Amino acid sequence: MITVKKLVKRFGLKTVLRGVDFEVQPGEFVALLGPNGAGKTTFLRILASLSRPSLGQIRIAGYRLPDQAAQVRARLGVVSHLPLLYGDLTAEENLRFYARMYGIPHYEARLTEVLEMTGLEARRHDLVRTYSRGMQQRLAIGRAVLHDPDVMLFDEPYTGLDQDASSMLDDVLKTVAAQGRTVVMTSHDLARAEDLATRFDILSRGLISASASSAELKQTNLLSFYKQALAG
Amino acid sequence: MVDKATEIKSVKVDGTPARGSFIQAVAAVVWKDLRAEFRSRELFSAMLVFSLLIILIFNFALELDVKTRRSVTAGVLWATFAFAGTLGLNRSMAIEKDRGCMDGLLLAPVDRSAIYFGKVISNLIFMLIVEVIVLPVYSALYAINLFQPGLILVILLGSIGYVSVGTLLSAMSVQTRTRDILLPILLFPVAIPVLLAAVKASNGFLTGAEWAEILLPLNLLIAYDVIFIAVAFMVFDHVVEE
Secondary structure, three states: OEEEEEEEEEEOOEEEEEEEEEEEOOOOEEEEEOOOOOOHHHHHHHHOOOOOOOEEEEEEOOEEEOOOHHHHHHOEEEEOOOOOOOOOOEHHHHHHHHHHHOOOOOOHHHHHHHHHHOOOHHHOOOEHHHOOHHHHHHHHHHHHHOOOOOEEEEEOOOOOOOHHHHHHHHHHHHHHHHOOOEEEEEOOOHHHHHHHOOEEEEEEOOEEEEEEEOOHHHOOOHHHHHHHHHHO | OOOOOOOOHHHOOOOOOOHHHHHHHHHHHHHHHHHHHHHHOHHHHHHHHHHHHHHHHHHHHOOOOHHHHHHHHHHHHHHHHHHHHHHHHHHHHHHHHHOOHHHHHHOOOOOOHHHHHHHHHHHHHHHHHHHHHHHHHHHHHHOOOOOOHHHHHHHHHHHHHHHHHHHHHHHHHOOOOOHHHHHHHHHHHHHHHHHHHHHHHHHHHHHOOOHHHHHHHHHHHHHHHHHHHHHHHHHHHHHHOO
16 A cells, blocks of 8 residues: 655755655554654655655555655545644534545535544534644544545644543544554554554664564564664 | 444545646635634734724825825835735735644645635735725825726736735745744845836826826736746745645
């Protein structure tokens, strides 16, 4: 579903990604872990076609980036730590706006379905600026799944959420994954990543330094695997 | 809450650029901007109050006779529109940047120039509403009739040119930390041809100049509008991409 070969990203003289090779099979849930400044957000922004690679090849759902970016974006849902929502619009208006931007046909039924999935149906007519951070993040996921994408990218989705909001987000993420989507999520929360993901890749100093499936990690735990990968 | 794993498969979108989806995306951006603005009135009220204050300050500063007053009207009007317009352009793009909404727009599978045209249309609507309110106030304060079809045409053409280049530059400046300062520094030098042509043409209509005298700045205004829109259409994608 996602194939990345020798991906390099430079910002001026600084090289953030140094030839990343990355492959994700359909239906996999990959947790991309690594310390601050490892290049996780940059990597996800390139996959989301928000940033151009300096070198390398990327294919998502059979389409090349950056040449076929519109086709890739149609198959991609992105959630970051920012909600990407308008505070002066209601939840329903935000979703309606994005439905029109994505050219979704007959979207009214879909809006209700997404609001039910995120548990926000009762507050669909409230302005988003009156929502808590957790509710905004759930709506952000609703926005991202609105066009039924095959691939979901989550960039630190738990940032700024309290315990209750985080566990509610867990449920929404599990639902999204259970629907057969391919998911790539960056996170610093190893416990949550271990609970959700089926594979763990460690991005360190601009390269994928280690990779393991959840089955392989049964011998050890994610924390020691993570520490080992960073030390190596 | 989340045990509903059913999906409506018909919502899948293709992402192949089509004219219908382009127009729909432009309309969606305009609808969103108008809806949010008429609810918050943040941008509009700032532009309007600022415009009225400028006119009032000029009114007290320039205690002129009727003839001289008529000759400075075009300059005062366009200075007012330019300053108020800059305020609106800055705010309009800042709303997109502050909550990461610009990324949300850029993730949509449409030609990115649709976002540009949507923002241009909504910025133009805000600017025209402010102008519609400012003109009668100016007329009352300066005792000059500004409701002439020729002058209104010039205001429309000048506003299109100013907003089209301003929207492009605000998309650039909003990505910097000094966006509030940077936009006027970038915009005013680039918009000088539009402002000069607009002042000259407006002056021509207000002083009852010969048609031949008005035609040149009017043609220049149309040419600048076409050039600015065409250039912005070509470069907007590169401006908003990292």
